[in-house]
Amino acid sequence: xxxxxxxxxxxxxxxxxxxxxxxxxxxxxxxxxxxxxxxxxxxxxxxxxxxxxxxxxxxxxxxxxxxxxxxxxxxxxxxxxxxxxxxxxxxxxxxxxxxxxxxxxxxxxxxxxxxxxxxxxxxxxxxxxxxxxxxxxxxxxxxxxxxxxxxxxxxxxxxxxxxxxxxxxxxxxxxxxxxxxxxxxxxxxxxxxxxxxxxxxxxxxxxxxxxxxxxxxxxxxxxxxxxxxxxxxxxxxxxxxxxxxxxxxxxxxxxxxxxxxxxxxxxxxxxxxxxxxxx
Amino acid sequence: xxxxxxxxxxxxxxxxxxxxxxxxxxxxxxxxxxxxxxxxxxxxxxxxxxxxxxxxxxxxxxxxxxxxxxxxxxxxxxxxxxxxxxxxxxxxxxxxxxxxxxxxxxxxxxxxxxxxxxxxxxxxxxxxxxxxxxxxxxxxxxxxxxxxxxxxxxxxxxxxxxxxxxxxxxxxxxxxxxxxxxxxxxxxxxxxxxxxxxxxxxxxxxxxxxxxxxxxxxxxxxxxxxxxxxxxxxxxxxxxxxxxxxxxxxxxxxxxxxxxxxxxxxxxxxxxxxxxxxxxxxxxx
Numbered sequence: 091x092x093x094x095x096x097x098x099x100x101x102x103x104x105x106x107x108x109x110x111x112x113x114x115x116x117x118x119x120x121x122x123x124x125x126x127x128x129x130x131x132x133x134x135x136x137x138x139x140x141x142x143x144x145x146x147x148x149x150x151x152x153x154x155x156x157x158x159x160x161x162x163x164x165x166x167x168x169x170x171x172x173x174x175x176x177x178x179x180x181x182x183x184x185x186x187x188x189x190x191x192x193x194x195x196x197x198x199x200x201x202x203x204x205x206x207x208x209x210x211x212x213x214x215x216x217x218x219x220x221x222x223x224x225x226x227x228x229x230x231x232x233x234x235x236x237x238x239x240x241x242x243x244x245x246x247x248x249x250x251x252x253x254x255x256x257x258x259x260x261x262x263x264x265x266x267x268x269x270x271x272x273x274x275x276x277x278x279x280x281x282x283x284x285x286x287x288x289x290x291x292x293x294x295x296x297x298x299x300x301x302x303x304x305x306x307x308x309x310x311x312x313x314x315x316x317x318x319x320x321x322x323x324x325x326x327x328x329x330x331x332x333x334x335x336x337x338x339x340x341x342x343x344x345x346x347x348x349x350x351x352x353x354x355x356x357x358x359x360x361x362x363x364x365x366x367x368x369x
Numbered sequence: 370x371x372x373x374x375x376x377x378x379x380x381x382x383x384x385x386x387x388x389x390x391x392x393x394x395x396x397x398x399x400x401x402x403x404x405x406x407x408x409x410x411x412x413x414x415x416x417x418x419x420x421x422x423x424x425x426x427x428x429x430x431x432x433x434x435x436x437x438x439x440x441x442x443x444x445x446x447x448x449x450x451x452x453x454x455x456x457x458x459x460x461x462x463x464x465x466x467x468x469x470x471x472x473x474x475x476x477x478x479x480x481x482x483x484x485x486x487x488x489x490x491x492x493x494x495x496x497x498x499x500x501x502x503x504x505x506x507x508x509x510x511x512x513x514x515x516x517x518x519x520x521x522x523x524x525x526x527x528x529x530x531x532x533x534x535x536x537x538x539x540x541x542x543x544x545x546x547x548x549x550x551x552x553x554x555x556x557x558x559x560x561x562x563x564x565x566x567x568x569x570x571x572x573x574x575x576x577x578x579x580x581x582x583x584x585x586x587x588x589x590x591x592x593x594x595x596x597x598x599x600x601x602x603x604x605x606x607x608x609x610x611x612x613x614x615x616x617x618x619x620x621x622x623x624x625x626x627x628x629x630x631x632x633x634x635x636x637x638x639x640x641x642x643x644x645x646x647x648x649x650x651x652x653x654x
Contacts, residue, residue, distance in 0.1 A: 098407045100380010100539040127540030130564035168467045189466030228574040231543040256380040259406040259510040281409040291505035340562035340593035
């Protein structure tokens with residue numbers, strides 16, 4: 091079973107919920123931290139990292155001896171990552187999606203692709219929870235390739251809990267897609283509601299079942315409740331504001347460590363998801 | 370004209386609340402909401418759109434079933450797994466690279482523009498606002514960010530406004546870079562949690578990488594006073610000085626629920642702290 095934990099709005103408690111789910115799951119679970127811009131699950135789970143490997147993308151390299159500057163590569167590049175300046179193509183790395191189109195298009199066979207590391211994937215273990223996280227190097231821009239490499243490292247045969255990046259664009263989609271269920275974490279405020287509606291649009295488009303965890307459940311208004319009731323979206327849990335929880339989080343403690351009774355709540359959420367047929 | 374971008378690394382630290390409060394306090398500014406895939410500024414500023422444009426940043430491939438002979442070349446070459454077994458393109462997985470288009474022996478595939486968002490120029494009680502809405506699950510948020518930022522700059526130039534106040538996206542990747550490009554300074558809103566500090570450090574590295582002037586403030590500093598103190602000490606010797614600390618104040622959420630900025634919601638600890646912060650930031654600009 092693969093459960094992703096996402097939200098439109100940042101800072102609603104995705105990582106806290108994802109870690110609590112993983113710590114409440116019993117055996118055979120792996121947490122994947124796919125928020126590669128700002129990976130924070132390790133701060134809460136304190137994993138022992140066994141292995142860190144580079145996350146690389148393929149970038150075109152032009153062989154000057156073979157290139158005659160015809161510009162076929164620049165012509166096929168939809169991202170304008172290659173431009174012919176003078177009589178040689180110049181690559182703007184940050185625009186390249188590593189599609190391989192330029193190498194295919196070059197009539198002289200002058201373009202080969204070479205890996206370039208843009209981040210790292212860490213693999214380890216956190217007290218019975220298997221752990222894989224991705225980290226984009228500072229100054230790099232392409233999250234989805236790193237996210238896909240985190241997912242590729244997930245151990246087989248385990249349940250996966252995926253901590254997703256905020257937003258509703260390509261990094262969020264790359265993280266969520268392929269899940270059996272998506273848990274959307276939000277807070278009962280106008281920002282929380284608005285960004286939830288955007289995230290709901292995405293998971294509906296992806297065609298997967300989902301439910302809402304309402305964090306800081308008593309700080310704002312009732313609009314998220316009303317929206318969920320209207321749309322028939324299950325509210326899986328309500329976690330009231332608790333200054334002790336906020337302070338514990340600030341020191342790198344998970345929900346379950348701060349309040350052991352939460353284990354029952356989160357184990358119950360996973361059980362409910364499993365019973366819905368997301369085997 | 371100066372461009373100030375409010376960023377955070379970590380999401381949910383209070384970027385939009387701080388930016389909206391600044392919008393209430395500063396005169397002669399245009400606001401740009403560059404968090405295009407979860408834009409929230411319009412919820413506080415109640416904009417009246419005076420201009421609306423479609424953003425067609427992304428493309429997706431479409432296979433003509435009449436021409437397709439299902440040879441499988443496209444499936445073999447597509448690196449995004451976007452072509453399903455039945456030779457229909459999955460528009461969400463498709464990154465619009467065109468490899469299938471150029472290499473289809475039957476010329477059965479074309480790229481089609483995907484309507485991927487809208488952007489608006491609006492008038493608000495706090496002056497002009499440029500904002501956008503990226504369609505669900507769309508690519509190219511960086512490109513839309515650039516449009517919003519450039520449009521705001523244009524308005525500032527046309528109307529002789531002193532400041533472009535930019536509400537940035539979270540993270541450190543593509544849309545953040547697009548927000549920072551061309552800005553004069555960044556204000557980082559830090560949350561005093563271990564995650565917040567970690568994310569701030571990565572963002573500070575990014576500012577260094579860009580050689581961009583950065584200043585910071587700590588929001589909800591009293592959630593973890595020891596950590597806040599440590600941050601302030603470290604900041605003394607760093608490139609990103611901390612110009613203010615905002616206390617945890619339920620009035621911030623209350624203001625949001627009432628669709629007001631913290632300044633409009635009336636006097637209180639957060640209101641006073643943000644006023645002081647805004648003055649210090651403007652002095653630095």
